[in-house]
Amino acid sequence: MRMLVRPVVAAMAAVALTAVTATAQSKVNVVTSTEDLASIAREVGGDRVNIIALARGVQDPHFVEPKPSFILAVNRADLYIAVGRELEIGWLPPLLTSSRNARIQPGARGYLDASLNVRILDIPTGQITRAMGDVHPLGNPHYWLDPGNGRRIAQAIRDKLSELAPDGRASFAQRYDDFDRRLAAAEKRWDAALAPYKGTKLVTYHRSWPNFMDRFGLEVIGYVEPKPGIPPSPSHILALIEEMKRQMVKVIVVEPYFSLRTPQSIASQVGGRVLVLAPSVGGAKEATDYIQLFEYNVRLLAAALKDVTGK
Amino acid sequence: MRTIGIRMPALAAAVLLAASPAAAQTNDVQALRQEVEQLRTELASLQRQYADRLAALEARLGAAQGAPAVPAVPPVAEVPAGAAGAGPAGPLPVYGAPTAGSKIFNPDIGMIGNFLGAVGSNQGGSETIAPTPFMTLQESEASFQAIVDPYARADFFLAVGEEGIEVEEGYVTFPTLPGGLLVKAGKMRANFGRLNAFHNHSLPWIDRPLVMYNLLGGSPDEPDTGIKDAGVSVNRLIPAGSLFLEATGEIYRGDSGTLFKTARLRDFAALGRVRGYVDLSDDANLETGVSYTRGHNDLGSGFITELYGTDLTFRWRPLSRAIYRSLAARAELVWSRRQEAPSLQRAFGFYGSLEYQLQRRWFVGGRFDQAERALNAAVRDRGVSTMLTYWPSEFSQIRGQYRRTRYGDDRRVANELLFQLLFTIGAHGAHPF
Numbered sequence: 001m002r003m004l005v006r007p008v009v010a011a012m013a014a015v016a017l018t019a020v021t022a023t024a025q026s027k028v029n030v031v032t033s034t035e036d037l038a039s040i041a042r043e044v045g046g047d048r049v050n051i052i053a054l055a056r057g058v059q060d061p062h063f064v065e066p067k068p069s070f071i072l073a074v075n076r077a078d079l080y081i082a083v084g085r086e087l088e089i090g091w092l093p094p095l096l097t098s099s100r101n102a103r104i105q106p107g108a109r110g111y112l113d114a115s116l117n118v119r120i121l122d123i124p125t126g127q128i129t130r131a132m133g134d135v136h137p138l139g140n141p142h143y144w145l146d147p148g149n150g151r152r153i154a155q156a157i158r159d160k161l162s163e164l165a166p167d168g169r170a171s172f173a174q175r176y177d178d179f180d181r182r183l184a185a186a187e188k189r190w191d192a193a194l195a196p197y198k199g200t201k202l203v204t205y206h207r208s209w210p211n212f213m214d215r216f217g218l219e220v221i222g223y224v225e226p227k228p229g230i231p232p233s234p235s236h237i238l239a240l241i242e243e244m245k246r247q248m249v250k251v252i253v254v255e256p257y258f259s260l261r262t263p264q265s266i267a268s269q270v271g272g273r274v275l276v277l278a279p280s281v282g283g284a285k286e287a288t289d290y291i292q293l294f295e296y297n298v299r300l301l302a303a304a305l306k307d308v309t310g311k
Numbered sequence: 312m313r314t315i316g317i318r319m320p321a322l323a324a325a326v327l328l329a330a331s332p333a334a335a336q337t338n339d340v341q342a343l344r345q346e347v348e349q350l351r352t353e354l355a356s357l358q359r360q361y362a363d364r365l366a367a368l369e370a371r372l373g374a375a376q377g378a379p380a381v382p383a384v385p386p387v388a389e390v391p392a393g394a395a396g397a398g399p400a401g402p403l404p405v406y407g408a409p410t411a412g413s414k415i416f417n418p419d420i421g422m423i424g425n426f427l428g429a430v431g432s433n434q435g436g437s438e439t440i441a442p443t444p445f446m447t448l449q450e451s452e453a454s455f456q457a458i459v460d461p462y463a464r465a466d467f468f469l470a471v472g473e474e475g476i477e478v479e480e481g482y483v484t485f486p487t488l489p490g491g492l493l494v495k496a497g498k499m500r501a502n503f504g505r506l507n508a509f510h511n512h513s514l515p516w517i518d519r520p521l522v523m524y525n526l527l528g529g530s531p532d533e534p535d536t537g538i539k540d541a542g543v544s545v546n547r548l549i550p551a552g553s554l555f556l557e558a559t560g561e562i563y564r565g566d567s568g569t570l571f572k573t574a575r576l577r578d579f580a581a582l583g584r585v586r587g588y589v590d591l592s593d594d595a596n597l598e599t600g601v602s603y604t605r606g607h608n609d610l611g612s613g614f615i616t617e618l619y620g621t622d623l624t625f626r627w628r629p630l631s632r633a634i635y636r637s638l639a640a641r642a643e644l645v646w647s648r649r650q651e652a653p654s655l656q657r658a659f660g661f662y663g664s665l666e667y668q669l670q671r672r673w674f675v676g677g678r679f680d681q682a683e684r685a686l687n688a689a690v691r692d693r694g695v696s697t698m699l700t701y702w703p704s705e706f707s708q709i710r711g712q713y714r715r716t717r718y719g720d721d722r723r724v725a726n727e728l729l730f731q732l733l734f735t736i737g738a739h740g741a742h743p744f
Contacts (some may be wrong), residue, residue, distance in 0.1 A: 057594065058631035065628065067587040067596060068555040075491070075548060097464060100548060102487030107461060130706055132676075225313055231671050257631050259671075 005181075028165050029309040031077040031104075033088050034061055035281040036144045037114055037153065039290040041081060043179040044157045054095075057282025060257040062134070062229070066091045071098050079164060080104035081157065084115035087141035089202045112160045115141070118149040121210045133227025146187065146211035147187050150290055152178055173293045186291050190216070203244060203253040203266075205258045208279045212297070221247055222256070224263055232262045242272045252306035253301075255279045275304045327459040332401075342721040365618060418457035418465075421740035423512045431727030440556065443518070448473055452509055454532075454740070460696030462487050467508065477633050479510065480539070485665075493546040501538040501567075502559045502584045503527070503602045504643050505622040515639065515666045516730045517712045520680035521692050522660030526618065526647045528570030540567045540580065555588040563606070570616060580606030614650040616685070637668040647685045656682035666698070674700040683719075690719040 023250070028049045032038040037054035042122045052073045055064045061083065074095055082088055096105060103110040120139035128135050154216045157175040161170040179196060198217040207225040213220050222243055226236035243249075250272035252263045256279075275298045276286040287293040305311070383515040425549045429443035438598060443449075455467040464481050482497025500508045506519070518589040523536040542563030549556040551690040561582040565573035586600035602620040620646050628637040651655040660682025668674045684690045694716040701709045712729040 056630055063634055065437075065633075066591065068557070068598070069590045069596075070546070071551070072553070072555055097484060097486045098493060099492045100486065100488070103487075105461075105487055106458070127721055130704075134705060232717065249690045259632075259635060 001117045003213055014032050028078045028161060029076050031073050035084050036290060038279045040150060040154050041157050044154050044172055045174050046175050057280035060258050061087055064091045070095050079103050079110045081112045081114055083141055084113040085138045086136050087139035096216060104186040106188055114153045114156060115143060117156055118143050119154045121232045134229030140210050142208040145209060146215040147294060148185055149178060151183060153207035153284045158218050190294055193298050193302045196311045197309060200305055200309060202248045202253060203249055204253040205255055205263060221249055223244060237266060241266055241269045247248055251275055251304055253277050256283050273304060275300060322341050418455040421454045421737035422453045424734045425451055425512055426732040429727055431725060452510060452512060471591055487742045491548055495544040498541045499544060501561060501582055503582060503604050504620040506643060507537045509524040512733050515676055516678060516698055517710055517729045521694050522645050522680060522682040525682040525684045526645050526658060526660050530570030538567045538570060540564055548667045557586045559584040572609040573607055574612045578607040578612055594629045595627045597686040608649060609705035610621060619646045635671050649685055656688050658685050659702045673704045692719050693717045706735045
C-alpha cells in the first residue's frame with residue numbers, strides 16, 4: 001500500500017501543476033482603449049484574463065499618443081476592445097497596424113468594437129461638415145456613461161471571452177450575472193439619489209455626457225466649447241452666460257482634462273459652480289471601477305444640485 | 312395526523328371544483344370560443360396586411376434592382392443639434408444617397424494643403440539657395456488609405472505640387488505575418504534617422520534642416536529632400552521586457568535624389584536601423600536610434616556613399632493636461648562618407664530643436680542646425696530658426712518661422728521670414744508619434 005502512495009501523490013502533484021500552468025497559460029490577454037472597458041472586462045473575466053488599458057481616465061480619450069510602449073502591449077493581446085464610433089481614429093489605427101499581431105486586427109476574432117450593441121445618441125442624420133467642429137459621424141462615442149450601456153458592453157465582452165476561451169464560459173456567465181445584479185442594485189440607488197432633480201438644466205464643457213444626462217433625466221442646455229473640439233471663444237462664452245442667466249442654470253460640468261479657467265469665470269458670472277466629474281474610470285481617485293465611477297459622479301452631482309436647487 | 316393535515320385542503324379544493332355549477336362552465340367555454348374566433352380573425356387580417364406589405368416591398372426591390380430608383384423627393388436631413396448656423400439654413404440635402412452603398416469600400420481620402428510664403432533679404436551675395444518663392448502652394452498631400460484584404464493594408468501619399476504630381480509614398484503593409492514581422496513594399500520614405508520618415512506637414516518646422524539638404528539626398532538647389540525610393544522594408548520587435556526595441560532592414564532600388572544613383576540592377580541600396588523607446592513616466596519618454604545606409608552614388612557603380620546616423624528625442628506631455636502643455640526636444644547627427652575618384656569626402660551635419668506648447672493653440676520652438684556639404688565637406692552651412700505656431704483647430708495650422716542661414720561657400724547670410732498655412736480636408740488621419 002505504502003509503495004503505491006508515493007507515485008500516486010507524485011502523479012497528482014504533477015497533474016495539479018500542469019493544471020496550474022495550463023490555467024496560467026490559458027489566461028486571455030486583453031488590451032482595451034480605455035479604463036472603463038478594462039474595468040468591465042475585469043468584472044466579466046476575473047482572474048481568467050490579464051488586462052491592460054491604454055488611455056488613462058484622466059486623459060482626453062480623443063488625444064492619446066500612439067506610444068511605442070503601447071505597441072508592445074497590443075503585440076501580446078489576444079483580444080483588443082475598442083470604444084469605437086471613431087473615438088480612437090486619431091491614434092488606434094497605427095497602433096494596430098504596427099502591433100504585428102494578426103489576432104487583433106479589425107475583422108479578426110480578437111477585435112471587439114464595444115459600441116456595436118449599445119444605445120448611441122447624437123447620430124448625425126444629415127450631411128455633416130467640419131464646420132460643426134470635430135463631430136463624430138457615427139454618433140457620440142461617450143456612450144459608456146449610461147449604466148445600461150455598461151451592461152450591454154459586459155454582455156458583448158462575456159460573449160467574446162466565451163468564444164475565445166470556451167473553458168471559461170460558465171465562469172464568464174456567472175461573473176456577468178453577478179455584475180448585472182450589483183449594477184441593477186446600484187442603479188436603484190443612483191436613480192433615487194438623482195430623482196429629485198429630474199429636469200434640472202446644466203451646462204457641460206464637452207459633449208461627453210449625453211448618455212449620462214439622458215439616463216438620469218437631466219437636461220444639458222449648452223456647452224463651454226462652441227463646437228466639439230473647438231476651444232471656447234469670447235462671443236460664445238458671453239452668449240452662454242446670457243442663456244444660463246435666462247434659464248437659471250447654475251452648474252457647469254467639466255471633464256478633468258480641461259482647463260477650469262473659463263468654466264470658473266462663467267460660474268462666477270452666473271453665480272453658479274463648476275463641478276469636475278469623472279468621465280472615465282480613473283478620472284478621479286475614487287472612481288476605481290465602473291460602478292464606483294457612477295457612485296462618485298452621482299454623489300457629487302446630487303450634492304451640487306441639492307445646493308443650487310435647495311431640494 | 313400530519314398526512315391528513317396536508318391532504319385535507321387538497322381534497323376540499325377538488326370537491327369545490329367539482330361542485331362548481333355546470334351552467335357557469337358552459338358560459339366560460341362559449342366566451343373562450345368567441346375569444347379564439349376573434350383572435351383568429353385578427354391573425355388573418357394581420358397576415359393579409361403583412362403579405363400586402365411584403366409584396367409592395369418586393370415590388371420596390373425589383374424596381375430598384377432593375378433600374379436605379381430616382382427618389383421623387385431628394386432625401387433631406389435635419390441639422391444636427393448644436394450645428395445650427397454653421398452651414399446653410401434649413402434641412403440639409405443628402406448628397407449621393409442612392410449610391411451610398413458603393414462608396415463603402417472607397418479608401419479614406421484626405422488632402423492636406425500646404426501654403427507657403429516667404430520674405431527675406433541676403434547680405435553679401437546672390438539670392439538665397441533653396442529659395443522659397445514669395446507665395447506658393449507647395450506640395451499638398453493627397454492620401455488614400457484602406458485595408459486591402461485580411462492580410463494587408465495600403466497607403467498612398469501623393470505630393471501634389473503646382474507643377475505636377477509625384478508619388479511621395481505608396482506602399483502595402485502586411486500586419487498579420489507570422490514571426491512578429493511587419494513588412495512593407497512599395498515606394499517609401501526610408502527609415503533613416505527620425506526625421507526622414509516624416510511628411511512635410513508633420514514637421515515641427517516649415518522647412519527641413521540643412522543636414523537633410525546637404526547629406527540626405529537633397530541638394531541646396533532642390534528642396535525635395537530625404538531618402539525615398541522603391542523597395543521593401545522588414546521590421547521586427549526585439550523582445551526586451553518593458554523596453555521597446557525594434558530592428559528594421561530595408562533594401563531599395565538605389566535611386567534617391569542626389570544621394571544614390573543606380574546604374575546596374577544589382578546596385579541596390581541597403582539600410583538598417585535599430586530604434587529604442589522607453590517610458591520614463593506616464594508623462595515623459597525617451598526615444599533613440601542608430602541608422603546606417605549605403606548605396607551607389609552618381610559617379611558610377613564603383614563609388615559608394617555611406618551614411619551613419621543617430622537620433623535622440625525626449626518628449627514630455629502631462630496626461631491630464633495633454634491638450635494644453637507639451638515639450639519635445641530632438642537632436643539628430645549624420646555622418647556621410649562619399650567615395651570619389653581620388654579620395655573620400657567625409658561630411659558631418661546635425662540639428663537640435665526644442666518645441667514647447669504654451670497653450671491649447673500656441674506653440675513656440677527653436678532650432679539650430681549645421682551641415683557640411685556631401686560633395687564638398689570644406690563648405691559648412693549654418694542656420695538658426697525660431698518658430699511660432701497657432702492651431703485654430705485640429706484641422707488647420709498657421710506657422711511663422713524666422714530663419715537665418717550663413718552659407719559656407721561665399722559667406723552669404725540669408726534672413727528670411729517664412730509663413731505656412733496647413734489645412735486638412737477629408738479623412739482624419741492618425742497623428743504621427
